[in-house]
Amino acid sequence: MNITLNGKIVFLDKKMMVDELxxxxxxxxPEYVTVQINNEFIDKADFGITxxxxxxxxxxxxxxxxxQ
Structure with a gap:
């Protein structure tokens, strides 16, 4: 499966959730990162189910x- 991650094509060998990615x-x-998928922000509470x-x-x- 191919996705674009931070402007680069990345191959993933299986489907995964945001937290796995x-x-x-x-x-x-990772505790401070904000994740956006297809221009939509993902809530940190949803990383394990998105x-x-x-x-x-x-x-x-x-x-x-x-x-200052």
Whole structure:
């Protein structure tokens, strides 16, 4: 199954949920990542029940704070 992850084509050997994808792709600081699938934000509570489907476009987004 092919998806686009952060702008790159990635092959997945099986269907998986968002939480599995984060683990398989070794996402940096997965506890802080925001996931968007096909331009829709996925609630962290739904990572374990939201499937990744053939052709999906997935983005890992990291929001950083800072300043004075």
């Amino acid at each position: 984060l683990e398989v792709t070794k996402a940096q600081t 499937p990744i489907n053939e052709g999906d476009t997935v983005e890992y987004l990291y929001f950083m704070g800072g300043g």
